[in-house]
Amino acid sequence: xxxxxxxxxxxxxxxxxxxxxxxxxxxxxxxxxxxxxxxxxxxxxxxxxxxxxxxxxxxxxxxxxxxxxxxxxxxxxxxxxxxxxxxxxxxxxxxxxxxxxxxxxxxxxxxxxxxxxxxxxxxxxxxxxxxxxxxxxxxxxxxxxxxxxxxxxxxxxxxxxxxxxxxxxxxxxxxxxxxxxxxxxxxx
Numbered sequence: 001x002x003x004x005x006x007x008x009x010x011x012x013x014x015x016x017x018x019x020x021x022x023x024x025x026x027x028x029x030x031x032x033x034x035x036x037x038x039x040x041x042x043x044x045x046x047x048x049x050x051x052x053x054x055x056x057x058x059x060x061x062x063x064x065x066x067x068x069x070x071x072x073x074x075x076x077x078x079x080x081x082x083x084x085x086x087x088x089x090x091x092x093x094x095x096x097x098x099x100x101x102x103x104x105x106x107x108x109x110x111x112x113x114x115x116x117x118x119x120x121x122x123x124x125x126x127x128x129x130x131x132x133x134x135x136x137x138x139x140x141x142x143x144x145x146x147x148x149x150x151x152x153x154x155x156x157x158x159x160x161x162x163x164x165x166x167x168x169x170x171x172x173x174x175x176x177x178x179x180x181x182x183x184x185x186x187x188x
Contacts, residue, residue: 010069
């Protein structure tokens with residue numbers, strides 16, 4: 001069912017290869033364009049859910065695609081920021097800052113697998129308010145790290161991105177543990 005909310009979700013998935021391309025060998029202008037596209041993708045993430053609820057058009061396709069679109073975008077941007085270089089030559093995410101990035105990636109894989117495992121048991125794992133904060137810090141972090149590449153003279157933007165990445169990583173551990181605890185109750 002190709003409703004407007006589902007088309008917005010699909011547009012987020014289709015934007016990922018463009019984000020990856022722009023972050024492949026970025027110049028400051030590539031980072032700026034990437035940041036604008038990243039913001040548009042974030043806005044569509046909000047509006048697809050809002051419109052689906054407001055129009056009473058929540059669909060199985062949307063419920064399936066929405067978390068996948070989020071995970072694909074976050075994973076692709078994290079991987080590209082680990083491999084992309086700032087104007088100084090160092091990776092955007094480097095050193096110990098790779099730890100929260102890996103925590104975020106691993107949690108996404110684990111929670112996705114857990115949801116897949118629990119689905120036939122009709123066990124849902126609703127998104128907690130803490131998980132929403134995790135997502136907020138994660139999106140702010142990635143946005144700041146991307147925009148830091150567009151404005152290399154403003155190192156504080158990059159530092160905000162790294163600090164937010166650590167906050168997102170910490171919340172990722174907490175929320176991942178919460179989901180795992182729920183899932184373990186249903187395992188033999």
